[in-house]
Amino acid sequence: MTQGGIEAAIKAAAATVEESLEALLPKGEGPEKRVFEAMRYGTLNGGKRLRPFLVLTGADLFDVPREQSLRVAAATEFVHCYSLVHDDLPAMDDDDLRRGKPTTHIEYDEATAILAGDGLLTLAFEVLTEPATHRSGEVRADLALSMARAIGAHGMVGGQMFDLQAEKLDLDIGAVTRLQQMKTGALIAYASEAGAILGQASAEGRQALRMYAHDVGLAFQIADDLLDEEGAEEEVGKKVGKDAEAGKATFVSLLGVERARSQAEMLAEQAGKHLDLFGERADLLRLIARFVVERRT
Amino acid sequence: MTQGGIEAAIKAAAATVEESLEALLPKGEGPEKRVFEAMRYGTLNGGKRLRPFLVLTGADLFDVPREQSLRVAAATEFVHCYSLVHDDLPAMDDDDLRRGKPTTHIEYDEATAILAGDGLLTLAFEVLTEPATHRSGEVRADLALSMARAIGAHGMVGGQMFDLQAEKLDLDIGAVTRLQQMKTGALIAYASEAGAILGQASAEGRQALRMYAHDVGLAFQIADDLLDEEGAEEEVGKKVGKDAEAGKATFVSLLGVERARSQAEMLAEQAGKHLDLFGERADLLRLIARFVVERRT
Numbered sequence: 001m002t003q004g005g006i007e008a009a010i011k012a013a014a015a016t017v018e019e020s021l022e023a024l025l026p027k028g029e030g031p032e033k034r035v036f037e038a039m040r041y042g043t044l045n046g047g048k049r050l051r052p053f054l055v056l057t058g059a060d061l062f063d064v065p066r067e068q069s070l071r072v073a074a075a076t077e078f079v080h081c082y083s084l085v086h087d088d089l090p091a092m093d094d095d096d097l098r099r100g101k102p103t104t105h106i107e108y109d110e111a112t113a114i115l116a117g118d119g120l121l122t123l124a125f126e127v128l129t130e131p132a133t134h135r136s137g138e139v140r141a142d143l144a145l146s147m148a149r150a151i152g153a154h155g156m157v158g159g160q161m162f163d164l165q166a167e168k169l170d171l172d173i174g175a176v177t178r179l180q181q182m183k184t185g186a187l188i189a190y191a192s193e194a195g196a197i198l199g200q201a202s203a204e205g206r207q208a209l210r211m212y213a214h215d216v217g218l219a220f221q222i223a224d225d226l227l228d229e230e231g232a233e234e235e236v237g238k239k240v241g242k243d244a245e246a247g248k249a250t251f252v253s254l255l256g257v258e259r260a261r262s263q264a265e266m267l268a269e270q271a272g273k274h275l276d277l278f279g280e281r282a283d284l285l286r287l288i289a290r291f292v293v294e295r296r297t
Numbered sequence: 298m299t300q301g302g303i304e305a306a307i308k309a310a311a312a313t314v315e316e317s318l319e320a321l322l323p324k325g326e327g328p329e330k331r332v333f334e335a336m337r338y339g340t341l342n343g344g345k346r347l348r349p350f351l352v353l354t355g356a357d358l359f360d361v362p363r364e365q366s367l368r369v370a371a372a373t374e375f376v377h378c379y380s381l382v383h384d385d386l387p388a389m390d391d392d393d394l395r396r397g398k399p400t401t402h403i404e405y406d407e408a409t410a411i412l413a414g415d416g417l418l419t420l421a422f423e424v425l426t427e428p429a430t431h432r433s434g435e436v437r438a439d440l441a442l443s444m445a446r447a448i449g450a451h452g453m454v455g456g457q458m459f460d461l462q463a464e465k466l467d468l469d470i471g472a473v474t475r476l477q478q479m480k481t482g483a484l485i486a487y488a489s490e491a492g493a494i495l496g497q498a499s500a501e502g503r504q505a506l507r508m509y510a511h512d513v514g515l516a517f518q519i520a521d522d523l524l525d526e527e528g529a530e531e532e533v534g535k536k537v538g539k540d541a542e543a544g545k546a547t548f549v550s551l552l553g554v555e556r557a558r559s560q561a562e563m564l565a566e567q568a569g570k571h572l573d574l575f576g577e578r579a580d581l582l583r584l585i586a587r588f589v590v591e592r593r594t
Contacts, residue, residue, distance in 0.1 A: 031462040032455035032479070039450060086415060091407035110388035114411065115458050118383060119450040121415065125422045126445035129438045138434030141426045144441050148423035153336060153416040158329035161412050165328040182329070 003294060006287045013056055014049040020074040024127055026119070034108070038116035039123070042085040042104040043078065050292070051076045054191040054216075057284050058209055062199020071133045072143060072194045075124040079151055079187060082120035085113050087160060134198060142197050150190040159183025171249040177218065180251075184224075185217030192216065192285075208274050212285065215271035220292045222264040225250040227296070229257065264293045300591060303584045310353055311346040317371040321424055323416070331405065335413035336420070339382040339401040340375065347589070348373045351488040351513075354581050355506055359496020368430045369440060369491045372421040376448055376484060379417035382410050384457060431495060439494050447487040456480025468546040474515065477548075481521075482514030489513065489582075505571050509582065512568035517589045519561040522547040524593075526554065561590045 021043055026036040052073035059069035088095040088103040089110060096106050105113035127133065128143045149155060159182030166179060192213030196206040229252045251260045272286035318340055323333045349370035356366035385392040385400040386407060393403050402410035424430065425440045446452060456479030463476065489510030493503040526549045548557045569583035 026450040026455075028451075030455075031459045031466060031476075032450065034462065035450055035455060035458035086411055089408075089411065091411060111386075111461055112458070114383055114386065114388060115454050118379075118414070118418065119454040121418060122445050122449040122454060125441055126449055129426075129442040129445065136434065137436070137438040141434040141437035141441070144422055144438070145426040148419050148426065152419040152423055153323040153329065153332055154325075157412050157416040157419060158323075158327075158332060161332035161409070162328045164408055165331065169328060179328075 003291065006284075006291045009284070010048065010050070010053050010291075013053050014047075016070065017049045017052040017056075017073055017077065018044065020070045021077060024071070024074050024078075024123065026123070034112055035115045035119055038104055038108045038112045039119050041107055042113075042116050042120065043081045045081075045099055045101060047077070047081070047099065049073075049077060051080055051188060051191040054188065054213075054285075054288065055194050057288065058192050058195025059198050060195070061209075061278055061281055061285075062195055062201050062205075064195060064198045067132075068134055068198055069195060071127050071130075072198060073191075075127040075143075075147070076187070076191050076194065078120045078124040078127070079147065079156075082117040082124070083151075083156060083160070083187075085117040085120070089113060092160070092164070136200075139197060139200065143194060146193065146197060147190055150186040155182055155186035156184075159186070166248050169249075171254075173251075173254050176249055176251060176254060180218065180221040181214075184221050185214065188217035188220060189213035204277065208277055211274040212271045212289070215267045215274065216289050216292055219264045219267035219271065219289065222251045222260050222267070223293050223295065225252045226257065226260055226264070228252075268293045300588065303581075303588050306581070307345065307347070307350050307588075310350050311344075313367065314346045314349040314353075314370055314374065315341065317367045318374060321368070321371050321375075321420065323420070331409055332412045332416055335401055335405045335409045336416050338404055339410075339413050339417065340378045342378075342396055342398060344374070344378070344396065346370075346374060348377055348485060348488040351485065351510075351582075351585065352491050354585065355489050355492030356495050357492070358506075358575055358578055358582075359492055359498050359502075361492060361495045364429075365431055365495055366492060368424050368427075369495060370488075372424040372440075372444070373484070373488050373491065375417045375421040375424070376444065376453075379414040379421070380448075380453060380457070380484075382414040382417070386410060389457070389461070433497075436494060436497065440491065443490065443494060444487055447483040452479055452483035453481075456483070463545050468551075470548075470551050473546055473548060473551060477515065477518040478511075481518050482511065485514035485517060486510035501574065505574055508571040509568045509586070512564045512571070513586050513589055516561045516564035516568065516586065519548045519557050519564070520590050520592065522549045523554065523557055523561070525549075565590045 025040050025043060028036060055073040055076055056069050084098060085104045087093050088098060089105055095103055097103065104116055124147065125144055128147060129140045133143065134140050151157065159179060162179045163183055171179070189210060193206060193209050196209045228250070251263070255263060268289040271289040275282035275285055322337050322340060325333060352370040352373055353366050381395060382401045384390050385395060386402055392400055394400065401413055421444065422441055425444060426437045430440065431437050448454065456476060459476045460480055468476070486507060490503060490506050493506045525547070548560070552560060565586040568586040572579035572582055
């Protein structure tokens with residue numbers, strides 16, 4: 001499959017994921033409707049659905065029925081969107097624009113955006129633990145537990161706290177790596193590993209996906225830093241160059257563009273190697289790793 | 298047991314719950330430590346731990362080991378505390394004082410308070426789905442699912458959205474009842490029912506507790522409105538009379554003090570009757586229902 005082929009595959013999956021998101025999001029009348037709408041606004045916004053694509057592709061390795069993996073893919077995207085809605089708030093990163101559109105607190109208001117994020121986070125756990133996600137309660141509980149560990153105070157939430165402090169700190173490459181593993185790597189790792197949980201894979205298979213995810217997550221973040229440095233604002237649809245402006249250490253500020261790029265490429269290569277035990281069946285995951293590094297948005 | 302007896306029982310349970318909360322809250326070093334501290338601050342603040350008491354007492358009906366019910370009690374309190382931390386934010390109810398102390402966003406800052414709430418919500422699901430909570434994955438998944446349904450967009454989060462709109466609406470008694478069922482009733486119902494889930498009770502036993510919880514939750518809210526109307530600020534440790542000031546409809550504004558009080562008493566009585574199938578074993582739950590109505594803070 002070519003680079004263009006994988007972009008088409010991601011787009012096709014995104015359309016299916018969109019249907020799942022739409023079906024799982026709350027709707028109804030009454031005064032609480034406003035938060036339903038804000039949850040929809042914060043989710044149904046044309047995102048690339050990269051994390052859902054990781055879930056679906058990982059699950060395919062273990063022949064998980066699509067109706068199950070789509071639910072976990074949707075839950076993962078709900079968590080990603082909740083984190084964006086909260087991170088964009090004035091008290092946090094204070095962003096008015098996301099994918100070229102007003103952020104949720106601009107379109108609605110701060111209170112509604114806080115509640116929409118809370119609602120999306122809660123919805124993710126609801127979807128993961130509903131019997132439709134898997135016949136085994138063990139699997140459903142494991143899906144929820146692994147998610148909670150990835151995104152809690154020792155994972156994504158801690159990473160965002162770390163990031164908010166980062167301007168005041170003099171971070172070295174080890175610290176930036178740790179920050180990014182928590183802030184974005186942990187959820188990407190979950191997305192990569194969730195298929196193995198759903199497929200009740202062997203410990204070996206699960207570990208292989210976890211190591212793959214570790215490298216892909218890091219490569220993803222380095223690529224993000226490169227885009228932040230090089231990308232044009234209109235192309236990525238959000239403010240760029242913010243980190244440099246704020247004097248925050250990034251992979252690019254610490255390594256320089258050249259070394260950062262070759263580091264990301266090396267990680268993508270290494271990520272693919274972790275999947276040797278799956279042979280050619282894992283080729284799509286290897287391509288995703290390369291795509292993550294080579295993407296322009 | 299007398300009224301004084303139940304207060305002593307709640308206090309004794311609160312001390313044990315406090316130990317569980319303390320043990321389950323995150324700790325550690327690093328730049329993310331600030332959110333750990335804020336999560337602790339928002340939780341370990343001398344709350345009455347009424348919801349945990351409901352969990353423990355309900356679980357005792359089914360002889361659930363205390364080490365299991367304490368975990369579910371703690372998870373329920375983490376959710377309650379997350380909701381307070383977020384509701385107190387300037388964009389929401391804008392409260393500076395909670396139980397006589399600065400609210401989390403005053404003691405820390407808004408960003409940290411938002412993250413602390415997110416972290417507490419996530420921690421609740423982590424605790425519920427860890428194998429230590431119950432050997433059966435079915436039970437753990439059910440605990441998480443029932444919680445998510447109680448506190449999501451169709452439950453607590455929707456109720457808070459409803460409440461924020463309430464100033465603009467002309468609510469009748471049916472609407473106020475629905476608002477309160479969502480905003481506070483749903484989590485109280487979960488707390489009452491969780492013991493039955495843990496104890497793998499019959500559908501009949503679970504339904505009885507659910508109906509008990511419905512009435513207790515409503516009685517609790519009417520009592521809260523009465524306290525808001527009558528209580529002295531120093532006694533309840535937070536601003537009172539806020540609802541009346543904001544022109545919001547409450548049970549008291551719609552029914553008057555006398556009728557609201559007798560309504561709450563009737564509900565407490567009726568709550569106890571739902572537990573007839575448990576006989577005397579449920580006496581403590583019946584006393585809690587009365588206590589909820591008669592409490593002065």
